[in-house]
Amino acid sequence: MIVRTLAELSQTPNHVVTDEWRSTRLVVKSDGVGYSVHHTVVPEGSTVHCHYKHHYETNYCIAGEGEVLHVDSGETFPVTVGTVYALDQHDQHVLKATKGDLHLVCVFNPPIQGDETHNADGGYDLG
Template structure:
């Protein structure tokens, strides 16, 4: 059984603070669950280009307000209780009008060493150097 508390992750190597977001990585590949799970903050007033070309992601909003714009497609509002799943590797813009707090699940699971490239892509584990 795995038991963790968010307070045990904040301000550690598994608390990744980027320019527009902050990802507290609760479960990673090393935990052996077959997915990774993250408690993520999207900073208010920001826009982030993301394209999980190598992963699928499900996101559940628990706090805040914003929107996701699929490049070349629709824009969807994000408020508490909204879930979206990027099952088609959609390239998108994520905007937070108020700070968003989201629970994010990735498959394949992240190792914790991933960094978005210029296109917003996380590399596959084999591509991480």
């Protein structure tokens, strides 16, 4: 059984901070379960461009408000507490935190190592 807390991971390589977001990777590739789970925070007013060409991602909002733009279709969807959105086609998207810090529980398949930041495309390389 794997049991971890945000607090204990906050001083490890699994807590990644960038100018646009911070993410604590709670379950990672080395755990061997086939996916990774992250708690990601996008500060109010921040915008994050993402394009996970090698990963599927599902996000569940647990705090704050924002919006996600599906780049190919031009559609924008509200993201509020209780909203889930899944990038089932490696969708290029732009996430913006509009009211309060946006807190998301994110699941990636395949899992990431845990210390990555986005590459030039706004995604992660296969590790």
